[in-house]
Amino acid sequence: xxxxxxxxxxxxxxxxxxxxxxxxxxxxxxxxxxxxxxxxxxxxxxxxxxxxxxxxxxxxxxxxxxxxxxxxxxxxxxxxxxxxxxxxxxxxxxxxxxxxxxxxxxxxxxxxxxxxx
Amino acid sequence: xxxxxxxxxxxxxxxxxxxxxxxxxxxxxxxxxxxxxxxxxxxxxxxxxxxxxxxxxxxxxxxxxxxxxxxxxxxxxxxxxxxxxxxxxxxxxxxxxxxxxxxxxxxxxxx
Numbered sequence: 001x002x003x004x005x006x007x008x009x010x011x012x013x014x015x016x017x018x019x020x021x022x023x024x025x026x027x028x029x030x031x032x033x034x035x036x037x038x039x040x041x042x043x044x045x046x047x048x049x050x051x052x053x054x055x056x057x058x059x060x061x062x063x064x065x066x067x068x069x070x071x072x073x074x075x076x077x078x079x080x081x082x083x084x085x086x087x088x089x090x091x092x093x094x095x096x097x098x099x100x101x102x103x104x105x106x107x108x109x110x111x112x113x114x115x116x117x
Numbered sequence: 118x119x120x121x122x123x124x125x126x127x128x129x130x131x132x133x134x135x136x137x138x139x140x141x142x143x144x145x146x147x148x149x150x151x152x153x154x155x156x157x158x159x160x161x162x163x164x165x166x167x168x169x170x171x172x173x174x175x176x177x178x179x180x181x182x183x184x185x186x187x188x189x190x191x192x193x194x195x196x197x198x199x200x201x202x203x204x205x206x207x208x209x210x211x212x213x214x215x216x217x218x219x220x221x222x223x224x225x226x227x228x
Contacts, residue, residue, distance in 0.1 A: 035217075037163075044119060045155070045163065045206050047217040059216045095162060102151035102210035103217045104168035111162060 002026035002107055004096045009112030016086050020112060022079040022096030027107075030054075030074035033099040036081050038092035039111075046092075049081065050099060064090075086116045120218035121146065121207055128226040129197045137223045139190040139207030145218060147188035151210035154183055154192045157222075158203045167192060194225075202227040 008020040020036070035050035049060045049070040058070050069082040079096055094114055098107035122140040129135040139146065139154075146152055154167035165174055167183035170190065180195045190209070194201055207220040 044222040045208070045219040047208070047215070047219065050216065061215045101168060102149070103153045103208040104151075104165065105153070105155070105163070105208075106165045106168070106174060108162040108164070 004098065004107055004109035006094065006096045006109045006112040009094065009114045011115045011117065012086055014086060014088055014116055016116070017082070017084045018086065018114060020081040020083065020094055020096075020114070022109060024077045024079075024098075027098070029072075029077040034072060034079045035097045035099050035105060036070060036079075037095045037097050037105065037108075038090075038114075039095070040089075040092040043092075047103075048094070051079070083114070086114075088116050090114060091116050119221035120211065120213075120215070121209060121220035123205075123207060123220035123223045125221070126224045126226065128228055129194075130228045131197055131199065133197050134193060134195040135197060135225065137192045137194075137205055137207075137225070139192070139209075139220050141188050141190075141209055141211075141218075143188060144213055145188075145209040145211040146185065146190050146207075148212060149210045150185070152183070152185060152190045153208045154181075154190075155206045155208065156201075156203050157206065163206065197227055199227050201225060 036048040051070045067085045071080045093111040095111045096109040097105040155163040157163040171183040
């Protein structure tokens with residue numbers, strides 16, 4: 001079964017750091033762009049960052065540029081999001097998603113909750 | 118404030134058809150055929166139901182259809198069913214500094 005599983009969320013103070021991880025099962029991880037999408041409590045979806053297949057092209061939403069870093073390890077079939085200088089408005093469920101074309105997020109994990117307080 | 122504008126809510130009766138709009142600009146919806154729609158039930162992860170404006174992923178009901186005219190994309194759900202009650206989000210590629218943007222979401226109520 002194709003699935004994505006996130007981990008690493010939790011409660012952190014403003015200014016702190018967290019590293020989210022995402023592992024896959026059931027598809028050839030190294031052949032897909034991957035993204036992180038977040039959703040604040042009771043709010044809509046917000047694309048955060050994406051990375052190409054070999055990790056040499058990365059894009060970020062303006063609000064996280066310089067604070068978050070997306071990376072991947074294709075040997076471990078894993079996606080990461082290093083989050084530094086966290087702010088209260090970074091509080092959200094963070095989803096790891098597979099991207100088959102621009103904004104075509106076809107596989108979603110269950111999400112991991114990040115609370116900055 | 119979301120980059121793409123959706124109505125906050127729509128409603129319809131079982132069997133009816135409804136349409137949800139998603140309005141952007143020539144820098145996103147109007148400029149590219151990269152528009153997707155997602156369905157999200159409470160407490161669940163979103164699900165891709167339309168991509169590339171009007172394509173349906175395998176396994177998605179043909180009651181869901183997408184289209185675009187100018188800077189506005191639309192999702193139509195025909196033969197409304199109780200299980201269609203959910204939040205719906207549009208998304209688009211953008212030439213702006215943020216590569217991909219979503220609408221604010223539309224809550225569909227099946228009466």
